[in-house]
Amino acid sequence: MTSALPYVYSVPHLGNFVGSVLPADVYFKYLKMKGDDAIFICGSDQHGTPIELAAIKKGVEPDKLADELHATVKNLFEKYHCTFTHYGKTHTEENREVTYGVFNELYNNGYILEREDMQAYCNIDKRFLTDRFIQGTCPYCHKRSARGDQCDNCGRLLEPTQVIDPFCAICGKSDITFKKTKNLAFELNKLQSELKEFIKKNGKHNWSKDAVNKSLSMIKEGLKPRDITRNMKWGFPVPLTGYENYVIYVWFDAPLGYIGITKEWNSKRWRDYWQNEHTQLVQFLGKDNTTFHTIFWPAELIGSRLGFVLPFTIKESQFLVSKQLKFSKSQGVGLNMRTALEILGADYWRFALMYMYPENADSEFTEHGLEEIVNVIMNDKIGNLAQRVLKLSKSNKFLAEGEVSAKDDANVKKIVKEYRNAFDKLQLKRAIGTVVKLADLGNRIMSSKEPWTLVKKAREDAKVEKQTRKIFSELLAITYALGILLYPFAPKASAELLAYFGIKSEPTLEMLDQKVKPNLEAEPKPIFQKMTGKEIEKLQKYA
């Protein structure tokens, strides 16, 4: 399984995180709990115009800048307890090999076309300028914020020739002329029917309606050849004579990075996953990225005839948006993955973000919404249930000692089944909902059975004692199961809870059937805390 490769231009914001890496990591943790042979591949997408431009402006080599950014982002994901099998990057020898392999096969198989077009050329820097290297005044809003592809101010799409008073983003001068230049294009149109067949077949495997329909409609409208070379410097050089000054276009090598990164992880085993007909490839990505994964990239794989696996499931997310808070616009300002950790710990963000996961529709991030999830769902319902069960058990050891297991409890079993079912269908919001359901079950038992009353009678009445032991056993089983089910969403809290039951290793679903003994000597500590005025104040700084 993979998560969309973050384009490492700045610190990812919370919307980026919840769109692909986080749900992917959550799902991966579930697969590991289940015991599947799964690997989770992700990494930094390092090529492309924005990074080359930033490197030129900073006066550093693009590979150096890209590696620095890669290190920063990698470190951040670790702080959020993401456990990739490998978090790599696209500018590697391995990815170059994979990219050239696919490129050469497409070329040999007759899917590559040479065509000519007009492109901007800076007479001062003596180089061609891709659209983003052209800046100037927007013909629509007349702000000096237009680029060759789009205006940053009004968001309208532009042609480079439409930009008024264009200047070169590198030297700032206006000495630009348009020259005829050649490029290689990938004839996607030749693979249309194979792509359609692939989407129709695999689209049944839990893809969103949105992903299937927009992919099919794009094919229906007719695919066109798409450029795969760029007249710039940063990237993999095109391995063809006559193209010495060109690099492979980032969209072409970035998704091949999934394979390249796997090869970087393990030079022997990568083929076992990627060239194996039994592999089920599950890919997490945001809605802006869908057709790259359902059309452009599969076309590369199909056209290469190298027997690479195609996406089995496309797990597309919508966007998490915020009207009241600034999600990073770029440049690391606003509420992003870094600044968020200054407010709350990783478990809180993981759980809260998954609780508001924009699974089927855009979802709204609000300060109040976050507060509610942290304070009510995590703290009051889940954390406090564990605390009241463990404390009551500790102060009534004679009723709580002995082995417990979630195996024989019908209510717990039912919820666990629903949890598994939700995950297996990739319904992640439903999955996190079942965790809350389990806590609700515990809280309801507490209220209806009132074990704190029973313990007083249990010492005198053997019948009551037996009854009370059963209730304790059930409550402890629920708490133990909570510790396991919580793992994908809040791994740290899960570990803390499971420690009371003597579990120190990574949890598995099999453990639910094990018999465990609660440690009634240890003083239970709350696994979650509420957000206080201090955290809310910090959050409001981003309003």
Next chain:
RNA sequence: AGCGAGGUAGGGUAGCCUGGAGUACCCGUCGGGCUCAUAACCCGAAGACCGGAGGUCCAAAUCCUCCCCUCGCUACCA
């Protein structure tokens, strides 16, 4: 503009594929219970013309058509 997806109590969501009394969850509001626990938890109530207008059907939030609003894509951002 074209294509795709969304619009559900005051707020936030699930339900829609596979039609069956507006069903459910969280917050907020109102009333009650409980005192084990982190002032938490539990029970009950009020609150929705399911974006709008038509249509199909014994029956529509769900299927069809048109319109309005929001988001995404439209091939040189990735």
